[in-house]
Amino acid sequence: MECTKCGNPDVIIERKASGQALCKDCFIKSIEKKVISTIKKENFIEKGDKVLVALSGGKDSVVTLEILNSYVERHIIELCAVTMDEGIAGYRNEGIEISKAHAERLGVPHKIVSFKDTFGISIDEIMALDEHRGSCTYCGVFRRWIINRVAREFGATKIVTGHNLDDETQAIMMNYLEGNVENLAKIGPKTESKSELFTVKIKPLREVPEHEIALYAEAKGLEVHSTPCPYAQASFRKEVANIMKDLSKEHPTIMYSTLRGFDKIRPAIRAEMSHNYEFDRCERCGEPSSNRLCRACTFLEELGK
Amino acid sequence: MKFTVIYNNETFNKESDVDLTIKDLLDEMGLSSTTIVSKKNGETAIEESPIEDGDEIQFVQIIFGG
Numbered sequence: 001m002e003c004t005k006c007g008n009p010d011v012i013i014e015r016k017a018s019g020q021a022l023c024k025d026c027f028i029k030s031i032e033k034k035v036i037s038t039i040k041k042e043n044f045i046e047k048g049d050k051v052l053v054a055l056s057g058g059k060d061s062v063v064t065l066e067i068l069n070s071y072v073e074r075h076i077i078e079l080c081a082v083t084m085d086e087g088i089a090g091y092r093n094e095g096i097e098i099s100k101a102h103a104e105r106l107g108v109p110h111k112i113v114s115f116k117d118t119f120g121i122s123i124d125e126i127m128a129l130d131e132h133r134g135s136c137t138y139c140g141v142f143r144r145w146i147i148n149r150v151a152r153e154f155g156a157t158k159i160v161t162g163h164n165l166d167d168e169t170q171a172i173m174m175n176y177l178e179g180n181v182e183n184l185a186k187i188g189p190k191t192e193s194k195s196e197l198f199t200v201k202i203k204p205l206r207e208v209p210e211h212e213i214a215l216y217a218e219a220k221g222l223e224v225h226s227t228p229c230p231y232a233q234a235s236f237r238k239e240v241a242n243i244m245k246d247l248s249k250e251h252p253t254i255m256y257s258t259l260r261g262f263d264k265i266r267p268a269i270r271a272e273m274s275h276n277y278e279f280d281r282c283e284r285c286g287e288p289s290s291n292r293l294c295r296a297c298t299f300l301e302e303l304g305k
Numbered sequence: 306m307k308f309t310v311i312y313n314n315e316t317f318n319k320e321s322d323v324d325l326t327i328k329d330l331l332d333e334m335g336l337s338s339t340t341i342v343s344k345k346n347g348e349t350a351i352e353e354s355p356i357e358d359g360d361e362i363q364f365v366q367i368i369f370g371g
Binding site for chain 1: 337339340342344348349350351352353365366367
């Protein structure tokens, strides 16, 4: 087998969806081209943007940082990064070290923010309590709270996350199957809010399959954190992920068509489900909230913090 | 032929009398190519790559929970 682009016999991927076989160099270029074309198509980036990368040290965020750095090299944007320390012993430290190393290598200003310092409690401490809502619920809410606040501290104009094609199609299928149209309406390449306190979130990897992101990291020799979270549990998302992966074996374009189809009906769903939320400030922390307390503070009050 | 397999920080020495590809080995070990990046002698390789005598095959688990 030869690379369909350049004829190199050392092929590292055969894309069943397109029939392409690519060598290392052509594969790396194809991923970068794809991400750049998504950025262009979705108008993700404007000259002068300061982009905050939510950097966990995992493959998705490291690859996001790597590719966006090409915009820094071309003097189009500035980058900054934040890594969360959730307080999970034996798990998070490696990701933090890897994140630090990448930020230093690329000269990107980087903050590490811990749940313990910010909220007075770590995920390990929450999970040791008799009653809790499950680690992922706190983790997601606390992370979003921190990212949003750090974005303002850095003066960032965009927040970039490493959501990939698998993540997006899982979210679409999960919410559709559960009939959760409110959440379905929120899925998309860009998350914007009427409140100026929220920074726009963008997802430049949303059209790249998870496996190709991992292969890109390997092909470029990027060190990534790939240990599973010890609190990861059986979830509906995982069940849906397995169904989509199984379907992809015989129908290799299924994730692309799921995303494309959803993107076409998204404006109609949004128009139907649009709400004019009045954002006020959370009484406790001052972050934007449509209720008296934001979700993070609601949880913290429950936890007695 | 004799070859080495590295997976999950463990190294296994293997022997085979028949021709094998990386895919055959993944199947034998019950691993899925959708969650793994395969390497042959340190370089990323496709599933169809034949395994040859003396090769070092490494499976890097890159996606968990699938």
